[in-house]
Amino acid sequence: MTDEPVVTVTIKDVARLAGVSPASVSRALADPRQVRPGTRERVHRAAAALGYHPNQAARALTTGRTRTIGLVVPDITNPIFSTIFQAVQGRARQSGYSVLLVDTGEDPATEVDLVRTLARQVDGFLLCSPRAAQEDLDPFLRATAVVTINHRGRRVPCVTSDNTDGARQAAEHLLALGHRRLAYVAGPAASSDNRERLRGLRTAVAAAGAELTDFTAVSPTYDGGTAAADLVLATSATAVIAFNDVIALGLLNRFTARGIGVPQQISLVGFDDIPFAAMTNPPLTSVAVAKQQIGRTAVDFLLDLLDGRQRSGGSRLMLPTHLIVRGSTGAAPATFAD
Amino acid sequence: MTDEPVVTVTIKDVARLAGVSPASVSRALADPRQVRPGTRERVHRAAAALGYHPNQAARALTTGRTRTIGLVVPDITNPIFSTIFQAVQGRARQSGYSVLLVDTGEDPATEVDLVRTLARQVDGFLLCSPRAAQEDLDPFLRATAVVTINHRGRRVPCVTSDNTDGARQAAEHLLALGHRRLAYVAGPAASSDNRERLRGLRTAVAAAGAELTDFTAVSPTYDGGTAAADLVLATSATAVIAFNDVIALGLLNRFTARGIGVPQQISLVGFDDIPFAAMTNPPLTSVAVAKQQIGRTAVDFLLDLLDGRQRSGGSRLMLPTHLIVRGSTGAAPATFAD
């Protein structure tokens, strides 16, 4: 109807058109109960007519809130993180927040650097699977609200998955299939997910009197997986658990290329249950985590923190995991004695 | 060394410590040539000691620049877009810009809505594979700088891929393998990529006197692909080209589930060459696009626009594509006459 403004329309323009002061415009828009119905009406009409949208920078300056949250992930091309991003964005938007996505490229130094420079631009951070040491991040986080995802920090709200139990499920599944020698292709040492997964495996494997070897992948990526494949094959393991699905896909690809049958000769389990896990041949058995809920809850925790709300039970949540059995796991091959 | 500030440190704090005015601090930090070496030195020392980082909101208010760019994508879980994000973030960071990522969920209405509400918070947008109609977006973009990716707009800078040629390469590859009946599983109608790919196919197929059927996938996703698979099988096509790799993976999965041999019974080609394309069984033949360069160039174009620079040759770039032949394409099956 009216022409869209080419120049920016400010609160003063609205005030002038509505015949009130800027203060009243601000009030009418922020909390309608503070002004008389008639005034409110005129202000809203004027704002709509001019297509007024408050300047976020100006608002941020007085309120100290940017209405932006930073989501820090190691690698957005890993579907686990892009899925979490979607959940985070969805929930954030409901509360009028935007999401500044930060990809650290799996590099702890970059992570620290980016967090430092962005700390003033966001109201809070969602640190997803941080790779940097807690103490390197701490200084910058003192002034900024933080919720960690996939990482149990000391006094920081966090939402995590029950990795230990997920690992247990994976191990017991394999043990039940007759596997006695398992291998774990680990992820980043700084990842608490990784430590917990390893711990879960160790416990279950030890309880069954079986054997577990572990390697650390050069990186938690597809290439890291292909590179680790030969190391795994050099052991006599009949089943491999990978730190995540992306590594598992790398392993699978190299195994197939080497003519090693999966699961005939070696069984394979991943973590995260990314969509692609179901698309491979054979489809990948994987430990599913509640990606959507992780993202949503993390935002809720962060907003609680920002608004000074307290959670009964504290802002710490551990979500259950569950094993999804697909075609990449099968009975242990018959071996020549043992 | 010094304690990190718990309260925010402003330009005044630095000024006081350095014994100069806030104005000089601003100058010393923004453009060192404007102040005397001695002053500059004291200011820098003071800023470092206090761990001063300028408040972006305050800066944005005066300068009118937020130093943030918005990257709008249909679906960040599609690796093509997450890879582009990484390239964009990398280049943006070099110039001191942050990236606000916006996932529209493939929905044109959401896209328009998000662009509208965020237009004031970013210096410019990178519209990646927009699904909304140009005229719906236009009003908001009049006031904001825009570069489109994978979309040729009328008077908007853009960086695209040579889809027509990529499609031609794919078609000719298949024709050379003896296929005479091809099918195209299309993407969103609003996508100019889609239109160009279809056009490229039509031209090449027509020139060879072969046949092309096309369907539109319900959505350019894995599920869209699996759903389209049966439609494709209902035709007598011996080769399928999918709008993108994600659809192709869905097709592949359903074909395999139906016991249809790829490429023995049907050949399959995707677009984008996402990393997962190489991991499937058989690995997917795909038309590669220059994801990294697309992202980088788009940022360059946008920054040029923001800084009022002119590009010789205009800010329009079309990058070459090339077919990567893998295992999902093979000779057309021998048919009972034809």
Next chain:
DNA sequence: CCGATGTTTGGAACCGATTTCAGTTGCGTT
């Protein structure tokens, strides 16, 4: 009808930077 109370409202201060403008300083000339 008046004072007390409560609700609306506008003026002005403020958030933390940048930038204009004018004043000060330093330096090279003559």
Next chain:
DNA sequence: AACGCAACTGAAATCGGTTCCAAACATCGG
């Protein structure tokens, strides 16, 4: 030593909102 010019610096205005404060107004009870 005085002058002019350039380089440097600080005070103050400004960006566009929010919010405190006090004034204006309306409402109510006595």
